[in-house]
Amino acid sequence: GESVGLHLPTLSVQEGDNSIINCAYSNSASDYFIWYKQESGKGPQFIIDIRSNMDKRQGQRVTVLLNKTVKHLSLQIAATQPGDSAVYFCAENIDDYKLSFGAGTTVTVRA
């Protein structure tokens, strides 16, 4: 039968290649965005954040790009490793303290 529930986007990437995970956000007034990584059986773990006055921010092997015109956020992972296999969530602040999380993208790294 048909599965019920969130249909998470999936990304399969070869080890060593770069990964790009995309996220569309809904609130044009959001001014803070976060990417989280969730490995199986664990809680979401902070990867990188960006404020709306920026369009790019780099971390260690990760880069977040923000396009406010089209309300789009992306996470780039350089030289993807097996340990990068996880579900990746984008989140936007929808008021002073609340974060609204996307459905998540499942990334699988092929050896």
Added chain:
Amino acid sequence: DAGVIQSPRHEVTEMGQEVTLRCKPISGHNSLFWYRQTMMRGLELLIYFNNNVPIDDSGMPEDRFSAKMPNASFSTLKIQPSEPRDSAVYFCASSSLAGLFNEQFFGPGTRLTVL
């Protein structure tokens, strides 16, 4: 730093029983959040505390759910009576300021199964 601590990690109970989930936030953090994660609905915010005071409980599903934060280092989420549809992973998260522009640190979660 031990991070956010949650207990128990797994809980299996029967419908109608009371369930209490526990959380110890990161020391010094003054904001605490309870989330529920399911395949159907993803990650949902249930309630938010700031300086031990509940600020927003609009995400609490119904009166069967209650949360307390008696002090800065401890919070509970109680379900009474529990129902099978409450089965989910419940996360506690904490952050250091009122929430604006601050990452939330998540605990490992409690996987609740209500039979």
